[in-house]
Amino acid sequence: MARENSVDQEIRIDTQTIEQAFDVLKKGGLVAFPTESWYGLAVDPLNNKALERLFAVKQRPAIKPIPVIVGNRKQLHLLVREVPACYSSLMQTFWPGPLTLVFPARMDVPVSLTAGTGTVALRHSSHPVAARLAVGFGGPITATSANISGASPQTTAQGVAACFRSDLDMILDGGRTPGGRASTVVSCLGGAVSCLREGQIAFDEILTAVNR
Numbered sequence: 001m002a003r004e005n006s007v008d009q010e011i012r013i014d015t016q017t018i019e020q021a022f023d024v025l026k027k028g029g030l031v032a033f034p035t036e037s038w039y040g041l042a043v044d045p046l047n048n049k050a051l052e053r054l055f056a057v058k059q060r061p062a063i064k065p066i067p068v069i070v071g072n073r074k075q076l077h078l079l080v081r082e083v084p085a086c087y088s089s090l091m092q093t094f095w096p097g098p099l100t101l102v103f104p105a106r107m108d109v110p111v112s113l114t115a116g117t118g119t120v121a122l123r124h125s126s127h128p129v130a131a132r133l134a135v136g137f138g139g140p141i142t143a144t145s146a147n148i149s150g151a152s153p154q155t156t157a158q159g160v161a162a163c164f165r166s167d168l169d170m171i172l173d174g175g176r177t178p179g180g181r182a183s184t185v186v187s188c189l190g191g192a193v194s195c196l197r198e199g200q201i202a203f204d205e206i207l208t209a210v211n212r
Contacts, residue, residue: 011173011174011175013129013132013172013173013174017172018129018132018133018136018172019136020170021033021133021136021137021170021172022133022136022137022138024169024170025042025043025044025133025137025141026044026137028043028044028047028049028050028053029043029050029169029170030042030043030050030053030054030057030167030168030169030170031043031133031168031169031170031171031172032146032157032160032164032168032170032171032172033129033130033133033171033172033174034127034129034130034157034172034173034174034175034177035069035125035127035130035143035177036097036098036125036126036127036130036177036178036183036200037098037145037153037177037178037179037180037181037182037183037199037200038145038146038147038153038154038155038177038179038182039145039146039153039154039155039156039157039159039160039171039177040069040130040142040143040144040145040146041054041057041058041142041143041144041145041146041168042069042133042141042142042143043141043142044137044139044141044142045066045068045079045109045110045113045139045140045141045142046078046079046109046110046139047110048110048112051066051110051112051113051142052112054066054142054144055112057164057167057168058144058147058148058149059148059149060144060149061149062112062115063115064115064149065113065114065115065117065119065120065121066112066113066115066142066143066144067100067121067122067123067142067143067144067183068113068120068121068122068123068140068141068142068143069122069123069124069125069130069131069133069134069140069141069142069143070122070123070124070134070140071124071131071132071133071134071135071136071137071139071140072124072134072135073091073095073124075134075139075140076103076122078106078139078140079103079105079106079109079113079120079122079140080103080104080105080106080120080122081103081104081105081106081107082103082104083103084103084188084189086188086193086210087101087103087188089209089210089212090186090206090209090210091124093209094201094205094206094209095123095124096124096125096126096131097123097124097125097126097200097201098123098126098182098183098184098199098200098201099123099183099184099186099201099206100121100122100123100183100184100185100186100197101121101122101123101185101186101187102119102120102121102185102186102187102189102196103119103120103121103122103189104118104119104120104189105117105118105119105120113142119187119189121185122140123143123183125143127174127177128174129172129174130143133172145182146160146163146164147163148163151163153179155176155177155178155179156175156176156177157171157172157173157174180200181199181200182197182199182200183197183199183200183201184197184198184199184200184201184202184203184206185197185199186203186206188210193206193207193210
């Protein structure tokens with residue numbers, strides 16, 4: 001299955017604007033940003049109050065966990081208890097990119113982030129703005145899609161603004177995102193690799209990488 005990673009346009013975000021976004025996140029704020037598929041909503045995943053606000057603004061049911069983006073593999077330890085051996089080849093092959101891996105979460109990770117599952121879903125984004133945001137913030141950021149739960153996700157900053165009006169602290173306008181399919185979600189916590197959601201990366205590609 002072909003990967004969908006083209007964009008209609010790309011807007012360069014200046015240093016002052018991105019640094020302002022870092023400050024917003026550090027103060028517990030909520031920032032919308034572009035990803036490989038749609039716009040996402042970022043808060044500090046270790047900040048309980050910020051997570052509560054995210055759930056409220058998005059009207060997301062508390063039983064649904066929140067996916068996360070890391071800026072690099074060094075940030076994994078902030079949320080992850082251990083890295084399953086089979087993820088090594090997957091991270092080497094598909095990160096940065098639209099592959100989300102489900103890890104066992106650290107005991108001190110907020111329950112609202114994991115929805116009580118004891119696991120956390122992470123990816124290393126290949127979108128330059130998303131990656132820069134996580135790196136500059138100095139830790140993982142949430143990456144749930146920028147939409148009211150049940151509604152269509154947004155592919156433009158203008159669409160995000162119309163959807164949330166004044167509920168967000170900041171929107172990073174990175175141009176139109178590709179939309180289409182979300183990231184592929186994979187787990188191997190049960191001892192075997194399983195596909196929880198097939199997205200931009202075909203599961204056959206995942207199995208090939210693991211077997212190789």
